[in-house]
Amino acid sequence: MYQNSLEFASQCDKEDSLSHFRNKFHLPTNDAGEALIYLCGNSLGLQPKITSEYIKKELNDWANLGVEGHTEAEHPWLPYHEFLTEKMAMLVGAKPQEVVVMNTLTTNLHLMMVSFYQPTDKKYKIVVESDAFPSDKYAVESQLKFHDFDPEDGLILWKPREGEELCRFEDLEQIMVEQGDSIALLMIGSTNYYSGQSFPLKRITELGHKYNCIVGFDLAHGAGNIYPDLHNTGADFAVWCTYKYLNSGPGSLGACFVHQRHAENPKLKRFAGWWGHNKQTRFNMRHDFDPLPGAEGWQLSNPPILSMAAIRASLDIFAEAGFENLRKKSVKLTGFLEYLIDELKDERISIITPRNNQERGCQLSIQVKSANKELHDRLTAAGVISDWREPDVIRVAPAPLYNSFEDVFRFAEKLKKILN
Numbered sequence: 320m321y322q323n324s325l326e327f328a329s330q331c332d333k334e335d336s337l338s339h340f341r342n343k344f345h346l347p348t349n350d351a352g353e354a355l356i357y358l359c360g361n362s363l364g365l366q367p368k369i370t371s372e373y374i375k376k377e378l379n380d381w382a383n384l385g386v387e388g389h390t391e392a393e394h395p396w397l398p399y400h401e402f403l404t405e406k407m408a409m410l411v412g413a414k415p416q417e418v419v420v421m422n423t424l425t426t427n428l429h430l431m432m433v434s435f436y437q438p439t440d441k442k443y444k445i446v447v448e449s450d451a452f453p454s455d456k457y458a459v460e461s462q463l464k465f466h467d468f469d470p471e472d473g474l475i476l477w478k479p480r481e482g483e484e485l486c487r488f489e490d491l492e493q494i495m496v497e498q499g500d501s502i503a504l505l506m507i508g509s510t511n512y513y514s515g516q517s518f519p520l521k522r523i524t525e526l527g528h529k530y531n532c533i534v535g536f537d538l539a540h541g542a543g544n545i546y547p548d549l550h551n552t553g554a555d556f557a558v559w560c561t562y563k564y565l566n567s568g569p570g571s572l573g574a575c576f577v578h579q580r581h582a583e584n585p586k587l588k589r590f591a592g593w594w595g596h597n598k599q600t601r602f603n604m605r606h607d608f609d610p611l612p613g614a615e616g617w618q619l620s621n622p623p624i625l626s627m628a629a630i631r632a633s634l635d636i637f638a639e640a641g642f643e644n645l646r647k648k649s650v651k652l653t654g655f656l657e658y659l660i661d662e663l664k665d666e667r668i669s670i671i672t673p674r675n676n677q678e679r680g681c682q683l684s685i686q687v688k689s690a691n692k693e694l695h696d697r698l699t700a701a702g703v704i705s706d707w708r709e710p711d712v713i714r715v716a717p718a719p720l721y722n723s724f725e726d727v728f729r730f731a732e733k734l735k736k737i738l739n
């Protein structure tokens with residue numbers, strides 16, 4: 320299906336009904352003003368050109384209205400997060416009531432664990448995938464310690480087998496058979512940051528629930544990349560960020576999913592703040608805490624509107640493109656990348672990301688035996704923005720909104736040249 324030529328890549332771009340979206344983004348350039356090959360949307364997504372207008376609108380409303388902007392701005396600030404909910408929920412396959420944009424990822428992870436990790440003397444262990452992102456590992460370890468458990472005993476790593484790079488579902492099943500009675504929480508990344516492996520969220524959820532465990536997912540590398548179909552997985556909660564595939568800017572706000580069945584459970588403990596309180600009586604000030612139903616009830620503070628404006632801009636672009644269309648392009652684009660890397664026929668190289676589209680998003684993690692960071696530095700000097708993860712992996716993630724087939728082709732050419 321694929322061919323190893325620039326002509327083929329250009330033809331794919333011509334046939335791509337989403338190719339005009341590239342022009343809606345600021346592409347970083349070199350000193351000569353030429354666009355770099357940006358394959359790093361898994362770390363920081365690019366800036367949509369409309370983002371500055373969305374932010375400026377709020378700056379202007381603030382300048383002109385002051386405090387009145389909370390109610391009188393074109394998009395009033397009091398309910399501003401609500402303008403994001405529906406589109407965000409659609410991207411992750413959730414019902415609007417299950418989703419809220421707030422805080423940042425690790426903060427949300429802790430808030431979710433405050434509510435959903437309620438260990439007992441017998442059922443207290445937490446399972447994470449072995450190469451979970453460090454922040455997730457620190458968060459679960461610190462939750463164990465907070466409840467006076469020793470992470471040495473309480474943290475279970477779902478590991479790839481000796482000599483393998485990917486986690487096998489049957490090994491998670493085995494963990495549950497052996498230790499399920501003492502496990503309280505499965506906290507798994509939906510798509511692993513290092514290997515690019517996407518896990519079967521529904522199967523993991525069903526497995527966890529069979530053993531009466533809570534199941535939560537970190538969608539940092541999933542949201543805007545794969546379709547996690549959150550509601551139907553039945554997961555208890557999920558958290559994600561918006562600065563990667565959701566193109567909402569460095570350090571922008573995260574989001575949170577709480578399954579509908581927990582929407583109004585008075586027994587759930589939580590850390591509370593006034594933004595999670597009943598909107599009708601929030602400003603009466605002297606009421607007892609009355610949590611909003613659904614994910615909104617976990618909000619703490621009134622949120623930063625400027626960051627939310629950037630998220631609104633990005634979600635409008637996703638809505639215009641349609642996630643299904645994006646995913647279709649993504650599968651083809653990453654397939655092309657995979658084909659070209661295989662075509663290098665270089666024995667030092669292996670792709671550790673799964674070969675099957677159901678088990679990956681757009682990222683491929685390319686292991687280069689006995690290479691060091693110098694390889695990555697040379698790619699950078701050649702105009703490729705990718706990233707390097709110790710000990711020997713280059714991660715490249717063609718994002719269907721702004722990457723082209725030609726980007727992918729040029730990347731492979733440069734890699735070939737540098738390896739030779």
Ligand SMILES: Cc1ncc(COP(=O)(O)O)c(C=O)c1O
Nearest residue numbers: 423424425452454512537539560
């Ligand atoms: C899987 C994963 N978890 C957590 C984080 C940390 O998120 P934050 O800094 O927004 O808390 C990241 C990336 O930064 C990540 O990729």
Ligand SMILES: Nc1ccccc1C(=O)C[C@H](N)C(=O)O
Nearest residue numbers: 361362363452512513539562570
């Ligand atoms: N937020 C950042 C700030 C600085 C440097 C990297 C990040 C990342 O997001 C890294 C990303 N989570 C990763 O998968 O490597």
